[in-house]
Amino acid sequence: MGCRVHHVHHVARDPQAAAEFYIKHFGGRLFTPQMEYMKAPYVSVMLAGVEVRIRGVRPNESGNDRQVDIGLHHFGIQVDDLDSFAAGLEREGVEFTKKPGPGVLGSKTAFIKAPDGVLIELVEEH
Numbered sequence: 001m002g003c004r005v006h007h008v009h010h011v012a013r014d015p016q017a018a019a020e021f022y023i024k025h026f027g028g029r030l031f032t033p034q035m036e037y038m039k040a041p042y043v044s045v046m047l048a049g050v051e052v053r054i055r056g057v058r059p060n061e062s063g064n065d066r067q068v069d070i071g072l073h074h075f076g077i078q079v080d081d082l083d084s085f086a087a088g089l090e091r092e093g094v095e096f097t098k099k100p101g102p103g104v105l106g107s108k109t110a111f112i113k114a115p116d117g118v119l120i121e122l123v124e125e126h
Contacts, residue, residue, distance in 0.1 A: 040058045
């Protein structure tokens with residue numbers, strides 16, 4: 001049985017702004033134009049073969065219903081030259097929670113915040 005990551009789901013206060021973040025900084029492409037789904041805006045971006053599905057806050061949600069104690073903490077994106085890539089993100093005003101430095105198993109990593117506080121780990125493998 002084969003398997004692969006199908007999608008990552010991002011709930012956003014502004015789905016279009018979140019989509020533009022992935023397009024601008026990671027070369028994603030618009031996959032599904034913005035539409036309404038279950039009473040919330042919905043848009044998706046294809047990023048290196050994985051769909052990032054982004055939906056807005058539904059009428060019965062406050063937008064502050066986030067639990068971060070356990071569960072998925074972040075997702076990782078591999079880049080070829082982390083220092084150069086990170087410098088470009090920094091020039092664009094992207095917030096880092098960890099600047100480029102040593103990672104697990106000899107990799108080099110950094111962490112950034114995408115819209116709505118979504119954490120992305122940038123990884124350069126050696």
